[in-house]
Amino acid sequence: MSGRGIPAGWPAGHLADASGDHQGLSLVLFMLFVTVTLVITAWAGRRRSSSVEFFAGGRLFTPAENGLAIAGDYMSAASFLGISGLIALFGYDGLLYSVGFFVAWLVVLMLVAELVRNCGRFTLADVLTARMRHRRVRFAAGTASVTVSVLYLVAQMVGAGSLVGLLLGGSGAAQTWTVICVGALMVVYVSFGGMRATTWIQIVKTVLLMGGAVALTVMVLVRFHGDVDGLLRSATVGSGQGHAFLAPGLRYGGSGTSRLDFVSLGLALVLGTAGLPHILSRFYTVPTARSARRSVVWAIGLIGVFYLMTIVLGFGAAAVVGSDAVRSSNEAGNTAVPLLAEALGGGSGTTGGAVLFAVVGAVAFATILAVVAGITLASSASVAHDLYATWRRSERRGRRKAAARAAVPRPRPAEAATPGRVAGGVAESGEAELCEPRAQRSEEEMVEDEVRVARWAAVGIGAVSIALSLYAQDQNVAFLVGLAFAVAASANLPVLLYSLFWRRFTAKGAVWSIYGGLVPALLLVVLSPVVSGKPDALFPGVDFHVFPLENPGLVSIPAGFLAGWLGTVLSRDPADEGAFAETEVRSLTGAGAV
Amino acid sequence: MIGRGPTGPRTKESSVDEQHGADPGTLGLEDPWRGIPATERGAPKVPRVRTAEETGGGFGGAVPEAAAGAARGFDEAGADRGDGNDRAGGTSWAGENGRAGGTSWAGENGRADPDGAVAERHRRAELYLEVQHSPAFAEVRDRYRGFVFPVAAGFLAWYLLYVVAATTAPGLMGRRVVGQLNVALVAGLAQFATTFLLTWAYARHARLRRDQAALDLRWTLATRAEQERVR
Numbered sequence: 001m002s003g004r005g006i007p008a009g010w011p012a013g014h015l016a017d018a019s020g021d022h023q024g025l026s027l028v029l030f031m032l033f034v035t036v037t038l039v040i041t042a043w044a045g046r047r048r049s050s051s052v053e054f055f056a057g058g059r060l061f062t063p064a065e066n067g068l069a070i071a072g073d074y075m076s077a078a079s080f081l082g083i084s085g086l087i088a089l090f091g092y093d094g095l096l097y098s099v100g101f102f103v104a105w106l107v108v109l110m111l112v113a114e115l116v117r118n119c120g121r122f123t124l125a126d127v128l129t130a131r132m133r134h135r136r137v138r139f140a141a142g143t144a145s146v147t148v149s150v151l152y153l154v155a156q157m158v159g160a161g162s163l164v165g166l167l168l169g170g171s172g173a174a175q176t177w178t179v180i181c182v183g184a185l186m187v188v189y190v191s192f193g194g195m196r197a198t199t200w201i202q203i204v205k206t207v208l209l210m211g212g213a214v215a216l217t218v219m220v221l222v223r224f225h226g227d228v229d230g231l232l233r234s235a236t237v238g239s240g241q242g243h244a245f246l247a248p249g250l251r252y253g254g255s256g257t258s259r260l261d262f263v264s265l266g267l268a269l270v271l272g273t274a275g276l277p278h279i280l281s282r283f284y285t286v287p288t289a290r291s292a293r294r295s296v297v298w299a300i301g302l303i304g305v306f307y308l309m310t311i312v313l314g315f316g317a318a319a320v321v322g323s324d325a326v327r328s329s330n331e332a333g334n335t336a337v338p339l340l341a342e343a344l345g346g347g348s349g350t351t352g353g354a355v356l357f358a359v360v361g362a363v364a365f366a367t368i369l370a371v372v373a374g375i376t377l378a379s380s381a382s383v384a385h386d387l388y389a390t391w392r393r394s395e396r397r398g399r400r401k402a403a404a405r406a407a408v409p410r411p412r413p414a415e416a417a418t419p420g421r422v423a424g425g426v427a428e429s430g431e432a433e434l435c436e437p438r439a440q441r442s443e444e445e446m447v448e449d450e451v452r453v454a455r456w457a458a459v460g461i462g463a464v465s466i467a468l469s470l471y472a473q474d475q476n477v478a479f480l481v482g483l484a485f486a487v488a489a490s491a492n493l494p495v496l497l498y499s500l501f502w503r504r505f506t507a508k509g510a511v512w513s514i515y516g517g518l519v520p521a522l523l524l525v526v527l528s529p530v531v532s533g534k535p536d537a538l539f540p541g542v543d544f545h546v547f548p549l550e551n552p553g554l555v556s557i558p559a560g561f562l563a564g565w566l567g568t569v570l571s572r573d574p575a576d577e578g579a580f581a582e583t584e585v586r587s588l589t590g591a592g593a594v
Numbered sequence: 595m596i597g598r599g600p601t602g603p604r605t606k607e608s609s610v611d612e613q614h615g616a617d618p619g620t621l622g623l624e625d626p627w628r629g630i631p632a633t634e635r636g637a638p639k640v641p642r643v644r645t646a647e648e649t650g651g652g653f654g655g656a657v658p659e660a661a662a663g664a665a666r667g668f669d670e671a672g673a674d675r676g677d678g679n680d681r682a683g684g685t686s687w688a689g690e691n692g693r694a695g696g697t698s699w700a701g702e703n704g705r706a707d708p709d710g711a712v713a714e715r716h717r718r719a720e721l722y723l724e725v726q727h728s729p730a731f732a733e734v735r736d737r738y739r740g741f742v743f744p745v746a747a748g749f750l751a752w753y754l755l756y757v758v759a760a761t762t763a764p765g766l767m768g769r770r771v772v773g774q775l776n777v778a779l780v781a782g783l784a785q786f787a788t789t790f791l792l793t794w795a796y797a798r799h800a801r802l803r804r805d806q807a808a809l810d811l812r813w814t815l816a817t818r819a820e821q822e823r824v825r
Contacts (some may be wrong), residue, residue: 578719
């Protein structure tokens with residue numbers, strides 16, 4: 001979870017000379033983590049694969065387990081290294097990230113978690129189609145989810161490549177291979193292990209990450225004898241900025257545009273979390289809404305403590321290492337925590353320093369690997385369960401319509417002639433009406449299909465992400481994370497809130513809301529200074545930026561809400577009262593939840 | 595329906611099997627009343643829905659089964675309603691909404707409906723509408739909204755104030771309070787504190803004021819559907 005503020009590439013090589021002795025240890029620790037996760041995957045993969053097993057891990061995780069996994073999904077390496085680094089460089093302005101990422105969880109807890117658990121099965125689109133019952137809604141929601149996931153995934157994978165350069169002093173080729181290996185591993189986790197493996201990997205990673213962060217935080221506090229004021233005083237000295245280091249403005253105090261940009265980012269952060277597909281799909285791994293709520297409470301506890309620790313680590317790095325030393329090591333400050341660990345362990349060249357540095361590097365790797373697995377699973381679920389299913393159904397419907405036209409006054413097959421079907425009941429009756437006895441079987445095949453498609457979708461998404469990540473390797477990619485949040489907040493959140501709370505919301509409103517948030521968000525990014533017109537832009541050579549802000553949230557989030565409202569009031573048909581009653585009753589009581 | 599039907603012995607079996615011998619959604623794993631007969635729990639506050647005969651049913655065995663489904667694993671239907679729409683016979687937006695755009699029901703669209711699918715949806719919506727309008731549900735909803743809406747508005751305003759203040763009033767935010775701590779740092783830590791506090795308050799409110807009532811309603815729905823099934 002970085003934000004726009006963690007600029008690009010984590011330049012390679014600058015630590016190379018100092019890192020000779022921790023390279024080996026880092027690699028050993030990392031291999032250990034990979035081995036453990038592969039064992040978990042093999043164990044989870046032995047289970048029979050149903051869709052509930054694959055997409056929701058069997059739905060029987062406890063709130064504590066799921067809370068750890070949610071925290072694992074949310075706390076990326078960018079949080080650990082990036083936010084601490086920003087605090088080490090810019091003091092208070094870096095702290096704003098910690099706050100935004102954390103407060104966002106209240107939106108998830110109060111407005112989303114329980115209701116989504118009660119209404120859906122595997123994905124965001126389930127919640128919407130429980131009320132809207134329209135293929136176009138499902139398709140739109142699936143598209144938005146996949147877009148958000150891929151943006152997020154690319155950012156994380158490029159981060160992984162850069163981290164290698166940063167921590168192991170690898171060359172360009174090493175970064176390329178790291179990206180490929182991370183991509184391959186995440187595909188293996190997801191395709192073979194499904195949600196069960198992914199969840200356990202998240203849990204292991206959260207324990208490692210929290211362990212590492214707690215250890216470093218305690219060491220920082222011990223070093224200052226528990227005197228927080230002393231820590232802050234040293235930080236102001238170490239930063240070379242004096243008291244301004246603890247006040248706003250070091251980073252975002254410039255022009256009016258940069259201030260507006262920050263408000264935009266703040267809005268995207270606080271509203272985006274509740275629309276992230278890989279977070280939403282986590283609520284389906286527990287049995288009830290009540291356990292979904294308790295999962296979020298667990299997650300909030302963990303995440304809150306974690307972000308508080310990043311603040312201590314950031315100020316600690318400024319105090320112990322010094323902002324200038326951090327900046328000279330990495331312009332973006334991403335080395336602050338590893339450098340802090342080295343200094344706390346006894347300094348460069350000592351065994352203690354090398355060990356701590358290696359541990360921090362391995363934890364960061366583990367973090368990235370777990371996060372990408374979680375996102376890949378969510379996006380492959382969207383591809384299989386939303387996009388593919390929509391396509392399959394519309395194809396079959398086309399066939400059936402053709403068949404129906406061919407034989408209009410077809411007699412109904414007598415119920416008695418197909419006794420098996422009576423038990424099949426209502427759900428399959430629509431099939432049977434037109435497709436006769438094969439209908440039921442084909443419906444079953446479709447579920448089998450969905451899991452199979454999801455496994456292959458993971459491979460496809462992995463390949464696409466690897467390709468995009470390699471292309472974007474040396475680019476400023478951190479904006480992708482902020483962008484993923486902005487797109488999630490613009491495309492997913494309005495439609496979710498409308499459909500849960502607004503009586504008059506219609507299918508047309510839902511489709512408009514999704515596209516009305518998604519398209520402006522993407523368009524404004526293309527037209528923003530992160531893509532063109534600035535030296536560190538994606539295409540520095542050309543300049544077609546007409547939108548001044550780097551983060552589109554300030555415009556695109558209201559656009560999503562507005563489009564949903566507009567589509568609803570322009571609908572020719574009124575909202576379906578019965579469908580809303582069902583959604584509302586189910587979302588608040590849990591009736592009919594799986 | 596993705597895979598398993600909400601009704602019928604065959605599909606039910608597979609549903610349980612899929613979840614490794616347990617169907618938490620149906621059983622309510624965290625349900626303190628699990629195993630206690632419905633009659634011993636709080637009396638259902640929702641008026642009983644009309645029976646199949648009263649609502650002009652008579653679609654054979656499938657209909658009450660379906661009503662039972664309404665209170666159970668019906669969410670699959672969400673994925674499946676694209677198919678269901680065909681039964682309603684519409685291809686327009688309204689038709690694809692499945693309910694011919696509102697409360698006038700598909701039974702009236704004149705098409706033969708031997709499986710009772712349209713009537714079943716009709717019945718289910720009626721059940722949910724009735725629950726939605728019942729005082730018991732209104733209480734659950736009001737308790738939820740009464741807590742969540744003001745609190746959400748409050749913390750979002752407080753967060754935005756914090757962000758905007760940091761960018762528009764850096765002077766104020768930089769003023770020292772005690773030692774090295776200034777207003778900005780205190781406000782940032784206060785954001786953490788309020789988030790923890792509101793999390794606790796929400797969880798407590800939901801546990802004490804909402805869970806029980808929601809569970810009662812869920813049971814009422816399930817029980818009533820079961821009664822109809824038996825009948």
